[in-house]
Amino acid sequence: xxxxxxxxxxxxxxxxxxxxxxxxxxxxxxxxxxxxxxxxxxxxxxxxxxxxxxxxxxxxxxxxxxxxxxxxxxxxxxxxxxxxxxxxxxxxxxxxxxxxxxxxxxxxxxxxxxxxxxxxxxxxxxxxxxxxxxxxxxxxxxxxxxxxxxxxxxxxxxxxxxxxxxxxxxxxxxxxxxxxxxxxxxxxxxxxxxxxxxxxxxxxxxxxxxxxxxxxxxxxxxxxxxxxxxxxxxxxxxxxxxxxxxxxxxxxxxxxxxxxxxxxxxxxxxxxxxxxxxxxxxxxxxxxxxxxxxxxxxxxxxxxxxxxxxxxxxxxxxxxxxxxxxxxxxxxxxxxxxxxxxxx
Amino acid sequence: xxxxxxxxxxxxxxxxxxxxxxxxxxxxxxxxxxxxxxxxxxxxxxxxxxxxxxxxxxxxxxxxxxxxxxxxxxxxxxxxxxxxxxxxxxxxxxxxxxxxxxxxxxxxxxxxxxxxxxxxxxxxxxxxxxxxxxxxxxxxxxxxxxxxxxxxxxxxxxxxxxxxxxxxxx
Numbered sequence: 177x178x179x180x181x182x183x184x185x186x187x188x189x190x191x192x193x194x195x196x197x198x199x200x201x202x203x204x205x206x207x208x209x210x211x212x213x214x215x216x217x218x219x220x221x222x223x224x225x226x227x228x229x230x231x232x233x234x235x236x237x238x239x240x241x242x243x244x245x246x247x248x249x250x251x252x253x254x255x256x257x258x259x260x261x262x263x264x265x266x267x268x269x270x271x272x273x274x275x276x277x278x279x280x281x282x283x284x285x286x287x288x289x290x291x292x293x294x295x296x297x298x299x300x301x302x303x304x305x306x307x308x309x310x311x312x313x314x315x316x317x318x319x320x321x322x323x324x325x326x327x328x329x330x331x332x333x334x335x336x337x338x339x340x341x342x343x344x345x346x347x348x349x350x351x352x353x354x355x356x357x358x359x360x361x362x363x364x365x366x367x368x369x370x371x372x373x374x375x376x377x378x379x380x381x382x383x384x385x386x387x388x389x390x391x392x393x394x395x396x397x398x399x400x401x402x403x404x405x406x407x408x409x410x411x412x413x414x415x416x417x418x419x420x421x422x423x424x425x426x427x428x429x430x431x432x433x434x435x436x437x438x439x440x441x442x443x444x445x446x447x448x449x450x451x452x453x454x455x456x457x458x459x460x461x462x463x464x465x466x467x468x469x470x471x472x473x474x475x476x477x478x479x480x481x482x483x484x485x486x487x488x489x490x491x492x493x494x495x496x497x498x499x500x501x502x503x504x505x506x507x508x509x510x511x512x513x514x515x516x517x518x519x520x
Numbered sequence: 521x522x523x524x525x526x527x528x529x530x531x532x533x534x535x536x537x538x539x540x541x542x543x544x545x546x547x548x549x550x551x552x553x554x555x556x557x558x559x560x561x562x563x564x565x566x567x568x569x570x571x572x573x574x575x576x577x578x579x580x581x582x583x584x585x586x587x588x589x590x591x592x593x594x595x596x597x598x599x600x601x602x603x604x605x606x607x608x609x610x611x612x613x614x615x616x617x618x619x620x621x622x623x624x625x626x627x628x629x630x631x632x633x634x635x636x637x638x639x640x641x642x643x644x645x646x647x648x649x650x651x652x653x654x655x656x657x658x659x660x661x662x663x664x665x666x667x668x669x670x671x672x673x674x675x676x677x678x679x680x681x682x683x684x685x686x687x688x689x690x
Contacts, residue, residue: 195558202565209570210570
């Protein structure tokens with residue numbers, strides 16, 4: 177008997193030749209097109225808010241006065257989570273401080289999974305990066321210390337610019353000529369559109385109609401004809417015409433209190449080692465905050481920890497502005513052990 | 521765009537690109553198994569990557585990225601074939617006829633046999649033996665019970681063995 181079929185199959189498939197360059201261009205195009213779109217709001221609820229995207233980021237601007245205010249004095253007056261709630265999110269605090277010092281920072285992001293980490297993405301060349309990284313790291317350390325956050329690693333990365341497949345001169349010219357001709361024609365016919373994109377690589381024109389789906393249905397064929405006409409006039413009839421309607425439907429939740437409060441509970445509990453919290457999530461209806469810790473249910477201290485966390489959350493929800501948001505809505509706090517057992 | 525959104529977006533996008541980098545070759549190869557030519561395979565990959573990218577928020581956990589994007593790719597490939605069916609059909613018949621004339625048995629290999637499998641057998645075989653999906657994952661992808669998946673695999677293997685002759689049979 178020869179090799180069995182499955183492993184032969186695997187080898188055979190792996191032997192299919194991949195046109196690397198073309199594949200990279202195709203992917204690049206897909207990503208570029210994707211980046212122009214707004215991210216769709218997931219339809220289903222996210223039961224675990226933090227783990228959903230595996231990463232959670234915080235950023236809001238804040239006066240820096242609070243940054244270095246001693247946490248101790250603060251904490252004595254209001255509960256810990258309350259203080260977090262009233263301050264700005266840590267990544268914004270860091271960004272603002274670094275900005276103020278004149279560093280060229282692209283972004284600051286805070287992630288909790290798989291490790292708790294503050295990532296600072298620095299712009300500029302290698303030389304600049306190497307010159308400032310030690311100082312930036314020190315500054316970030318100071319800010320975290322001032323806030324009493326002790327659970328983060330600090331990671332510094334260099335901003336990488338996406339390389340674009342470059343157009344030849346002829347392609348650039350074609351692109352321009354076609355874009356002008358198409359937009360002229362569309363304007364003449366008084367069709368509403370968002371964008372006109374010309375892709376000289378795949379020889380395609382994308383026209384995104386503006387308006388709702390019924391406008392799109394009524395006008396897509398007309399628009400296609402118009403674009404074809406325009407292409408004919410400039411002798412580029414070989415281009416394929418795509419009429420799209422991607423007017424983003426932005427579903428904005430009006431009063432998603434769960435998410436508001438959860439992000440604060442998240443930052444507060446995840447930023448201090450003493451709470452041993454690994455994930456924070458919420459379910460909208462009935463409003464439930466799910467908090468996962470790294471302790472074993474059998475640990476004698478696990479119940480005490482759960483009580484402490486529960487108390488923090490309770491105190492937070494009794495703050496005036498949080499209370500207003502909740503507007504009398506009942507909620508539950510469920511604290512889990514490492515292996516998912518309820519601790520409270 | 522607020523700061524928060526910008527930072528999150530950039531981080532997300534980078535993570536997506538890194539994960540994609542590891543998958544791209546396999547994605548292309550699977551697409552090729554369906555559409556059987558380079559141009560269409562590239563189109564399918566491009567379309568699938570775009571769909572995956574704009575829906576990346578629906579992915580629960582990073583470790584599911586591979587299975588998740590493979591599902592998107594296969595659906596894209598199948599839709600592509602559906603939309604092209606009318607045009608492709610006659611070419612396809614030609615191709616098969618020609619292949620017959622040239623003495624198929626001589627040049628047949630596993631790959632050709634897989635390419636000639638019909639749905640859902642092709643998808644089942646690719647997912648099971650190339651992507652190492654579990655029976656359960658295949659069931660979820662094809663939206664059918666696990667028992668049915670097992671039957672599909674069994675039948676597909678029989679077809680393959682039949683096509684490939686005794687040489688490969690266990």
